[in-house]
Amino acid sequence: MASTSDFKNGMVIRYNGDLVTIVEFQHVKPGKGGAFVRTKLKNVVNGRVLDNTFRAGEKVEDVRLEARQMQYLYKDSEQYVFMDNETYEQINIGDSIIGVDVSNYLKDGIDYKVLFEGSLPLIVEVPNFMELEIVETEPGVKGDTVSSTTKPATLETGAVVQVPLFVDKGEVIKVDTRTNEYLERVKS
Numbered sequence: 001m002a003s004t005s006d007f008k009n010g011m012v013i014r015y016n017g018d019l020v021t022i023v024e025f026q027h028v029k030p031g032k033g034g035a036f037v038r039t040k041l042k043n044v045v046n047g048r049v050l051d052n053t054f055r056a057g058e059k060v061e062d063v064r065l066e067a068r069q070m071q072y073l074y075k076d077s078e079q080y081v082f083m084d085n086e087t088y089e090q091i092n093i094g095d096s097i098i099g100v101d102v103s104n105y106l107k108d109g110i111d112y113k114v115l116f117e118g119s120l121p122l123i124v125e126v127p128n129f130m131e132l133e134i135v136e137t138e139p140g141v142k143g144d145t146v147s148s149t150t151k152p153a154t155l156e157t158g159a160v161v162q163v164p165l166f167v168d169k170g171e172v173i174k175v176d177t178r179t180n181e182y183l184e185r186v187k188s
Helices: 095-103
Strands: 012-015 018-028 036-043 049-055 059-062 066-076 079-084 090-094 111-117 120-125 129-137 150-155 160-164 172-176 181-185
Touching: 066 090, 079 095, 079 120, 090 095, 090 120, 095 120, 150 172, 160 172, 160 181
Parallel strands: none
Antiparallel strands: 012 018, 012 059, 018 036, 036 049, 066 079, 066 111, 079 090, 111 120, 129 150, 129 172, 150 160, 172 181
8 A cells, every 4th residue: 555645646546446557646734734745647657647536645556567578469359469578478458458549559579668567467568769651641742842731641550640742652761659750751
């Protein structure tokens, strides 16, 4: 058990039966009445953010999550198969845990950080930046390198990002997976 004085950004606690991450917190000591802690909590499973106030010194159950580097292998119907890089053990992770944001950036042979509570996988974290090949986009316009106009491009993982007009099919680009934005072309 931890108390509100132990709060840190990124700490995972159990709140109302759900696992939540503390996004931010603020200790408040008003002139009148007892001190309290104002928090912003993000649900680990569904990503919903909620605001909550705890009394100062209130006990909460902190949860220790184990992080493992796992390699994505393939998708089998509604399950994603990952392999532990140390033990070579394979596990299946369902669609409900992966979600759309993560599934758009799953590529065979790439390592991802998977967070576990005991033996139960909870979160799959995608690298912040990935280099991916464009498999489909409209043809580029010669000489159009100055304008800020963009066009949609489908990547090898199925994600769709907006790219400048001069980027063509078959090129490898660097993408920010947090914002789903094109960063630059990768030199070959």
